[in-house]
Amino acid sequence: MASEKDFELLDEYIGNRLNAQDKISFEQKLAADTELKREFLLQQKIIAGIRQARVAELKQMLNNIPLSSIPNNGTSMLTQIGIWVAAAGIVGTGLYFYFKPDNNPPVQQPIFDEVVEETSPQIIEPGLEEPVQQEKVVPVEADIPAKTKKKITVPEASPSPANKVEEKAVDRPKLDVFDPTTEIENTAADDAKGNETVPATTPSIVVETISDKQYDFHYQFKNSKLYLYGSFEKNLYEIMEFFSDNKRTMFLFYKDNYYLLNEETEKVKALTPINDATLLKKLKDYRSN
């Protein structure tokens, strides 16, 4: 005969509230007591009904949550990451162009008309006397002292038959190239005279370097300015100016080479190193003085 205490134990047994030892003990009693077992079967189903009712209640509660309030954290997460990456790219590109130093002056683009290959000064024929010139050296980035205007003469190479043929084939403009050695010689005398000639302590031309993909080693005279195309900012360069009868001849010294700068045209021209040994020697002598 099951007691009131047995029914209490039965309730705790079905409610999973007995410890392991009490559980075993109660199960033994349950197996031996028919009345208790009948009550157990009934209570088991009633309590299962309570549990089922609670599950249904909880699921109903979850079903009442509108799906529209559920955040999208599946594929939309990838979309969100994509949006963030794209936004970061746009901002980064914008910042890059905003802070990128603009090496190209606004006047440059319209003047890229035509590239004319520069003829080398080696065409200067030895033996031909040029008129007395005035020159000055304009320090641009190198530490070259400014010179006063001086008269110099550059002897031209004597014309060879081959050179004559070339002269006929190519109608080259006459180049007023000056002999720096004369200037060197005259420098001391001029200094002794107290620099009677007008000193040129500032460059007579503004030089601007431009990094451009189209013209990697070119130059151009435009609007009274000399534009040097290429990576000139990486090394020092010098502009040498020689004046004679109000006519100017300019040379560029860059990386141990000398280049003639022809300012008769505004077209972009390639820089070609001077190969004429005599002229090179004179320019070197002048620079080294």
Next chain:
Amino acid sequence: MNEKEIFERICKGDEKALEFVYQKYYRMMTKLVITNSGSEEEARDVYQDALVVFWQKATSRNLVLTSKMSTYIYSICQNLWRKELDRKKRLSSEEKDTPVMVDTESAERERILAKCIDQLGETCKKVLMFYYFEEMSMQDIADKLGFANTDTAKTKKYKCKKKLDELVKSQYSEQDFLD
């Protein structure tokens, strides 16, 4: 609200915390079923069942989390969906001419019990559900339902259970529940 706080609130039977978890992991959990031959409805059912299992274990203090809450719930979803796929497979492999056995007695019993439980007051229903499903302590039940102390909770539970037993036995014969 971090995960630890959410879990503590769930352990105390905070249904708002359960709703929060349901919303938070809905896409992740249902995707598991949907990408494994399940429908949206099946996915929702599996996820809800898994959450109920998780809720029951947490509120009965039978769960010590050693992983992330989402990992634990995900593993329950996996097990439930695997069982459901196995059940489907068994059904499809059975002969089509085998008569389908419908357990009408069980269904009738459940209907009777649900009706009896509905006849209880709201507080009684809650006390019995918290005691038998959530397996809450008397202290937790007292706190949750605003009883003065555990003795009040214990008395309330005793009376409510007795009332339900009487309802079941009076309206239906005991034999209906014994087969």
